[in-house]
Amino acid sequence: MVVTPYHTYLKMQTAGPVEKPDHYHNAERLAIDEIFEEIPKDARILDVGCAIGLGMKYLESLGYENVYGIDLDERKIRYANEIGGIQNIMLGDIADFDFADMPLFNVIYSSHCLEHAYNVEDAVRNMSSVATDDADFFVILPYPNPNPSPAHWSTPVLGLDINDGGVTVENWFASRGFVTTGIKFDNYREPEIWMTMVKE
Numbered sequence: 001m002v003v004t005p006y007h008t009y010l011k012m013q014t015a016g017p018v019e020k021p022d023h024y025h026n027a028e029r030l031a032i033d034e035i036f037e038e039i040p041k042d043a044r045i046l047d048v049g050c051a052i053g054l055g056m057k058y059l060e061s062l063g064y065e066n067v068y069g070i071d072l073d074e075r076k077i078r079y080a081n082e083i084g085g086i087q088n089i090m091l092g093d094i095a096d097f098d099f100a101d102m103p104l105f106n107v108i109y110s111s112h113c114l115e116h117a118y119n120v121e122d123a124v125r126n127m128s129s130v131a132t133d134d135a136d137f138f139v140i141l142p143y144p145n146p147n148p149s150p151a152h153w154s155t156p157v158l159g160l161d162i163n164d165g166g167v168t169v170e171n172w173f174a175s176r177g178f179v180t181t182g183i184k185f186d187n188y189r190e191p192e193i194w195m196t197m198v199k200e
């Protein structure tokens with residue numbers, strides 16, 4: 001087998017524990033409560049980097065009827081299916097996953113995933129291509145993160161290592177066709193930036 005840089009990346013991304021500590025999931029629930037306040041229950045939602053699907057499960061418990069996830073870690077999807085009873089998760093890399101003829105999504109939600117992307121440029125382009133023109137994008141990222149772990153591959157690309165009140169990361173998304181409608185900083189899980197965006 002030829003070991004490409006992507007193989008090395010994938011091995012690193014899928015080496016950690018399948019489950020996270022409870023406070024990590026509490027933090028995600030708090031973010032969802034706030035961010036999804038005005039989203040109608042029939043919205044088609046894609047959770048990018050959904051891991052074992054606890055965010056999806058919480059969204060469903062709030063009454064959301066059309067919740068899908070994607071993750072590149074097969075172990076987590078199996079856990080979600082078998083232990084969590086959560087279906088609707090696609091296995092793949094958001095950067096090149098073929099959504100084929102799936103209907104477009106009204107909300108793209110991604111919590112602590114894009115900093116892991118191997119190719120964040122393609123990841124964001126593909127996220128945008130499966131979203132309706134008026135879709136909401138909710139992105140949560142570790143911020144500021146001046147000393148990222150090697151698994152946080154795209155931190156420097158996104159500018160998450162630069163502590164400037166989110167200006168660099170906002171500009172990164174702006175030059176890819178996104179308008180930021182809200183930014184919040186939070187510390188419950190770890191220092192984070194919560195961004196709400198729409199397409200230009």
Ligand SMILES: C[S@@+](CC[C@H](N)C(=O)[O-])C[C@H]1O[C@@H](n2cnc3c(N)ncnc32)[C@H](O)[C@@H]1O
Nearest residue numbers: 049050051071072073093094111112113116117
């Ligand atoms: C730190 S976990 C975050 C889980 C959950 N969203 C949360 O906030 O608790 C990041 C997840 O993103 C997934 N991931 C990383 N890069 C990805 C990519 N390019 N495409 C799809 N999933 C990815 C990882 O496998 C992992 O399950």
